[in-house]
Amino acid sequence: MALRAVWLISHEPGTPLCGTVRFSRRYPTVEKRARVFNGASYVSIPEDGPFLKSLLFELRLLDEDKDFMESRDSCSRINKTSVYGLPVGGEELWPVVAFLKNGIVYACVPLVEQTLSPRPPLISISAVSQGFELLFGIQDFLYSGQKNDTELNTKLSQLPDLLLQACPFGTLLDANLQHSLDNINFASVTHPQKQPAWKAGTYKGKPQVSISITEKVKSMQYDKQDIADTWQVVGAVTCKCDLEGIMPNVTISLSLPTNGSPLQDILVHPCVTSLDSAILTSSSVDAVDDSAFSGPYKFPFTPPLESFNLCYYTSQVPVPPILGFYQMKEEEIQLKITINLKLHESVKNNFEFCEAHIPFYNRGPITHVEYKVSFGQLEVFREKSLLIWNIGQKFPKSMEISLSGTITFGAKSHEKEPFDHICIGGTAYLKLHFRILDYTLTGCYADQHSVQVFTSGKPKISTYRKLISSDYYIWNSKAPAPVTYGSLLL
Numbered sequence: 446m447a448l449r450a451v452w453l454i455s456h457e458p459g460t461p462l463c464g465t466v467r468f469s470r471r472y473p474t475v476e477k478r479a480r481v482f483n484g485a486s487y488v489s490i491p492e493d494g495p496f497l498k499s500l501l502f503e504l505r506l507l508d509e510d511k512d513f514m515e516s517r518d519s520c521s522r523i524n525k526t527s528v529y530g531l532p533v534g535g536e537e538l539w540p541v542v543a544f545l546k547n548g549i550v551y552a553c554v555p556l557v558e559q560t561l562s563p564r565p566p567l568i569s570i571s572a573v574s575q576g577f578e579l580l581f582g583i584q585d586f587l588y589s590g591q592k593n594d595t596e597l598n599t600k601l602s603q604l605p606d607l608l609l610q611a612c613p614f615g616t617l618l619d620a621n622l623q624h625s626l627d628n629i630n631f632a633s634v635t636h637p638q639k640q641p642a643w644k645a646g647t648y649k650g651k652p653q654v655s656i657s658i659t660e661k662v663k664s665m666q667y668d669k670q671d672i673a674d675t676w677q678v679v680g681a682v683t684c685k686c687d688l689e690g691i692m693p694n695v696t697i698s699l700s701l702p703t704n705g706s707p708l709q710d711i712l713v714h715p716c717v718t719s720l721d722s723a724i725l726t727s728s729s730v731d732a733v734d735d736s737a738f739s740g741p742y743k744f745p746f747t748p749p750l751e752s753f754n755l756c757y758y759t760s761q762v763p764v765p766p767i768l769g770f771y772q773m774k775e776e777e778i779q780l781k782i783t784i785n786l787k788l789h790e791s792v793k794n795n796f797e798f799c800e801a802h803i804p805f806y807n808r809g810p811i812t813h814v815e816y817k818v819s820f821g822q823l824e825v826f827r828e829k830s831l832l833i834w835n836i837g838q839k840f841p842k843s844m845e846i847s848l849s850g851t852i853t854f855g856a857k858s859h860e861k862e863p864f865d866h867i868c869i870g871g872t873a874y875l876k877l878h879f880r881i882l883d884y885t886l887t888g889c890y891a892d893q894h895s896v897q898v899f900t901s902g903k904p905k906i907s908t909y910r911k912l913i914s915s916d917y918y919i920w921n922s923k924a925p926a927p928v929t930y931g932s933l934l935l
Contacts, residue, residue, distance in 0.1 A: 446616065446617070447478070447572060447575075448472060448555055448556065448576055448579065448615045449472060449490055449553075450471045450554045451469065451470045451553045451583075451608070451612075452466060453466070453550070453551060453583070454501075454550040455467050455549055455550075456506055462498070465497075467549070468601055470604075472615035474614055475556050482557065482560070485562070488533060488561075490554060491534070491538070496533075499531040499532055499533060500529075500541070500552060501550070503529050504529075528540045528541065528543075528567060528573065538554065539564065540554070540555060540557065540567065540570065541553075541554055542554075542576040546584055549587070551580040555570060555573045555575065555576045558572075575617045578617060578749070578750075578751065579620055581751030581752065582621060582751055583604070584751075584752075585623075585751055585752060586607075586623055586626075587601070610625045611646075617645050620645045621646045621647070624647070641691070647691055647750075648750060650687060652687060652900065652901075653686075654685070655907045655909075656682065656891045656896070656906075656907070656908045656909070657684075657911075658699075658890065658908075658909070658910045660678055660680040660681075660889070661912075662678050662765065662913075663676065663678075663679070663916045664916075664918065665920070666768070666769050666919045667922065668920075674765070676762070678706070678759060678760045678886050679759055679915075680889060681754050682757075682891070683753070683754050684753060685752040688900045689900060689901060689902065690901065693899065694718075694746075694747055695746055695747070696897040697743075697744050698743045698744075698891070698896070699741065699742040700740050700891075701887065701889055702888040704888070705739065705889065706761060706763070706888070707727060707737040707760065707761075708759075709728055709729045709759050709760060709761070710757075712757045712758075713756045714753055714756065717744050717755070719745055721738075724738065729759050744756060760886075760887045762887060764789050764791075766788065766789055767788055767792075767917075768786070768787045769784070769785065770785040770919070770922065771784050771874065771919045772921060773923060778854055779851055780805065780854075782848070782849065782852065783847075784834070785846075786801070788844045790844060792886070793881055794840055794844070795838065795839060796881055797838070797880040797881065798837075798838070799837060799838070799878070799879040800878045801833070801877055801878075802832075802875065803875045804830065804873075805854070805873070808857055809854045810855045811853070811854060812854060814850060814853070815850055816848065816849065816850025817848070818846075819847045820841055821836040822837075823835070832852075836879075874918050874919060876918055877917040878917075880911060880913050880914070881911065882909075882911050884910060884911070889910075890908070893906040
């Protein structure tokens with residue numbers, strides 16, 4: 446189990462290369478082993494420049510790569526694993542573990558100790574797990590307590606020395622880089638308890654447990670009698686457990702208020718040791734009734750060192766948080782729009798931000814706008830043919846707001862075809878973007894006092910909640926709704 450190379454790439458949209466390699470490390474001894482193990486299927490590690498371009502292309506992070514590419518974007522290439530194959534000099538470099546977080550692409554190439562033709566299943570490649578472990582460890586190290594670019598640059602400059610201790614010769618010993626920084630002699634430490642193979646190191650420091658519940662709400666609203674509106678809530682519980690000991694045990698309980706919507710389709714992290722059968726059998730396919738299991742949802746687990754998603758879930762909430770009406774009428778070079786939005790009375794009226802984006806693709810630049818808005822402010826992006834209604838942090842006491850107006854467009858430029866092919870003719874929409882802190886639509890929360898930690902020392906328990914909009918569309922009620930729009934909820 447070893448890694449052939451590691452990269453950290455800053456994503457910089459608008460620059461010629463759209464990115465810069467901030468750190469890279471190759472392991473020549475591992476590369477020689479790869480040449481022997483892979484045989485005729487061996488593909489060498491490219492230089493940083495070609496690797497940067499190929500990886501950003503595969504991740505759709507190049508400015509000019511917004512159009513559909515069958516070799517990358519076809520249904521046969523759907524990727525759910527963050528493991529990619531990169532075209533390199535007419536060949537394919539695989540497997541490449543890569544993900545984007547906080548503007549930085551974390552990437553590595555694990556060693557596959559067998560031939561790559563035929564391609565072996567990922568579950569049989571143990572180095573892939575080590576690759577994720579190291580990249581998550583680097584991510585936690587860079588952004589733990591980091592406040593500005595100067596501190597980030599300082600930590601990046603420490604990586605070469607830290608990887609000498611944490612990952613010598615490409616073999617991961619300790620994914621906790623802060624631990625390596627504090628204890629340079631970590632490799633010589635022996636543990637009386639057997640170290641599990643999936644946990645590369647241990648934590649030393651103040652014990653603390655952080656729990657974050659993030660719910661994303663999706664919605665398709667048509668305001669039509671013959672087409673039902675749809676909405677869906679998807680939640681994720683993220684944990685970071687800094688606890689001493691090789692195998693600390695933690696139990697977290699998720700609870701719902703009396704009128705909360707039951708959690709369904711629950712998927713848990715492999716570190717969870719046991720579950721109530723009622724949690725596993727709760728499905729969105731089944732009708733919700735009074736007998737549905739509504740918690741508490743207990744998750745006993747032995748945490749890894751890095752941040753991880755303890756579980757995912759869905760929920761059938763009775764109504765979407767914001768109900769909307771959108772109507773657009775076309776009159777020669779002008780458009781008349783009418784928008785009404787209503788915040789449901791059960792939703793917390795305290796947003797971090799709330800905006801409605803109203804695009805008019807496939808048209809020329811906006812030359813004139815006459816409008817009347819009952820609440821908030823309207824921003825006009827003329828060249829982008831886009832209106833942004835900045836609603837702010839609160840709806841008024843009536844919970845209802847409206848916007849109406851007339852928009853005039855100039856001549857359309859045919860230099861470049863529009864990317865968004867949905868907004869053609871009458872198929873217009875507005876998209877809501879909002880975030881509410883310390884709130885979830887289901888009411889799900891983690892009680893600090895219910896968290897059980899079986900380890901030395903009393904840890905600090907921190908809990909967070911937030912609701913985020915995701916694919917929250919309100920379609921033009923005057924236009925027929927294509928059946929393909931339902932796929933946006935998947």
